[in-house]
Amino acid sequence: MKLMGNKRLLILMLGLICFIVLMGLTFGRRGYGTWPEKFLKDTVSWAQGVLYRPTGAVVGFFEDMSRLTTIYEENKVLRQTLSKYARDTSRLNDLEQTNKRLQDALGFTERQKQMNNYQFRTAEVIQFDLANNLITVNLGEKDGIRTNMAVMSVAGLVGRVVAVSPFHSDVQLLTGIDDKAAGESKAISVTVKENDQSYGYIESYDKEKQLLVMSKIDPRDPIKPGDTVITSGRGLVFPQGLEVGKVVEKHEGDFGITYVATIQPFAAFNHLREVFIIEVPELK
Structure with a gap:
């Protein structure tokens, strides 16, 4: 046991000596000069x-x-x-x-x-029924709305009230005017803003051309393309002075007795958000 202890001490001493020698050889030098390093x-x-x-x-x-x-x-x-x-x-x-x-x-x-002396009730469009040329607005009998009141937008005439409930009303658009629909569609008596001699009726709507048709125009009528068509007030529904559209062209009617004019509506019927229901105080 004493011999084994001496061997361990001897190995430890030799290792320490080798370590000191290795440090001495490498101290103060750069690089690795020897192969052990x-x-x-x-x-x-x-x-x-x-x-x-x-x-x-x-x-x-x-x-x-x-x-x-x-x-x-x-x-x-x-x-x-x-x-x-x-x-x-x-x-x-x-x-x-x-x-x-x-x-x-x-x-x-x-x-x-x-x-003029008209009163305008602002109504919001809440429903479109373009297949039947109708819109529904949020004013009704409780608001004083009655059938056959004229309706327009900022741009121009839109149509007339055809049905009323307590809180809503249905409006027939100008695109629904049909002279063949007896009792359901009323013609519009019109003139032009540029003179007081022109006169005729808007009785139908050309769906292909998307134009209103003004008929019963006298051959000597001075109406011409570019004129602004307005309501004449001679009918029982639409009051005077409401702008409808602009004349596109004028030509002879079917029998050559009267003339016909096509009218480009001012109102955009597919993009209505707010409309005005017109009340004429004199007719109350």
């Missing part, structure tokens, strides 16, 4: 390289996952922000369009008040 350096570097590659890959994987999580959260926030921005932009555009329509409507009613 080179071997030791290469061995250590190789071992570090072997250990570093998988360790670096694992560390890089977790770093990439962390970055992906951060990017995902950032993208989620950006998508929510973009969605909110798009929603707010759409709402702003709707408000701007509504504000413009209401300003146009206000200007329209002010101009009409200066021209």
Whole structure:
């Protein structure tokens, strides 16, 4: 046991001496001049390289996952922000369009008040039935609306009220005028703004050309293309002075006795949002 203890002490002393000698040989020098130094350096570097590659890959994987999580959260926030921005932009555009329509409507009613003594009830279009040339508005009997009241938009004449319930009314559009529909469609007595001699009736609508047809025009009538057609007030439904459209052309009728004119309506019947139901105080 004493001999074994002495051997261990001897081995420890030799190792310490070798270590001190190795330090002495390498101290103060740059580079690796001896082959043991080179071997030791290469061995250590190789071992570090072997250990570093998988360790670096694992560390890089977790770093990439962390970055992906951060990017995902950032993208989620950006998508929510973009969605909110798009929603707010759409709402702003709707408000701007509504504000413009209401300003146009206000200007329209002010101009009409200066021209005549009519009262205009603003109504919102809540339903379209273009197959039957009808629209439904949100005013009815409770609001003083009656059948055969004239209806127009900011642009021009739209039609007339044909049915009324307590809170809603149906309006027949000008596109539904038909001289062959007895008792269901009323002709419109019209003249032109440019002179007080023209006179005729709008009795039908040409669906192919999308034009109103004005008939019973005297051959000597001075009406011409470009004239503005307005209601004459001679009928029992439409009051005087409501703009209908512009004359496109004038030609002879079927028998050559009277003339016919085609009229481009001012109102856009497919894009109605608000309309005005006209009340004539004198006719109450």
